[in-house]
Amino acid sequence: MPEQFDYRSAPDPDMLGPGPEPQPSRRGFLFWLGAGINAIVAVAIAIPVVGYLLAPWKSGGSQKWVSLGTIDSFPEGQTRLGEYRNPFTTPWDGYTANTPCWVRRQTGESFTVFAINCTHLGCPVRWFPESSLFMCPCHGGVYYADGSHAAGPPPRGLYTYETRIKNGTLEIKAGRLPTLQQTP
Numbered sequence: 001m002p003e004q005f006d007y008r009s010a011p012d013p014d015m016l017g018p019g020p021e022p023q024p025s026r027r028g029f030l031f032w033l034g035a036g037i038n039a040i041v042a043v044a045i046a047i048p049v050v051g052y053l054l055a056p057w058k059s060g061g062s063q064k065w066v067s068l069g070t071i072d073s074f075p076e077g078q079t080r081l082g083e084y085r086n087p088f089t090t091p092w093d094g095y096t097a098n099t100p101c102w103v104r105r106q107t108g109e110s111f112t113v114f115a116i117n118c119t120h121l122g123c124p125v126r127w128f129p130e131s132s133l134f135m136c137p138c139h140g141g142v143y144y145a146d147g148s149h150a151a152g153p154p155p156r157g158l159y160t161y162e163t164r165i166k167n168g169t170l171e172i173k174a175g176r177l178p179t180l181q182q183t184p
């Protein structure tokens, strides 16, 4: 006859103390691993996006005042080629950061500075003092001396920079590339 188990002699569970620590389950481990990887990917995506959104505040906007030289270097009533260094460059931009523009001095401290790029497809326009016209070598775009559109495919006149005179120096606001809606 099998031996009967005597429940009265079984130890009281409250007297046994805490059992062994529960081991983490595989499902829980994979859940937290996936959550961690997702968090890393989210941060990696967010950093450039946030940087892009904050860049205008951080750098004071996408434009800066740059000098084109003393106003005496631009004779009255003439249009001369100017050049400035793009204020938003990296060290390896080298020579390509030097940006030409056309500077027209009407009288005294009255200046108009034109972007050199044609408003059609961006070719550099040239100034012809003999005819007082800007001409584009690519598709025959023509502009008057004040930069307004004269002929050819360009949809509008030349872009102009904002200018100011500071301590006898002509400065323009440069940096942002022009679009059909805005001046540079």
Ligand code: FES
Residues within 6 Å of the ligand: 118, 119, 120, 121, 122, 123, 136, 137, 138, 139, 140, 141, 152, 153, 154
């Ligand atoms: S790029 Fe100047 S006319 Fe086309």
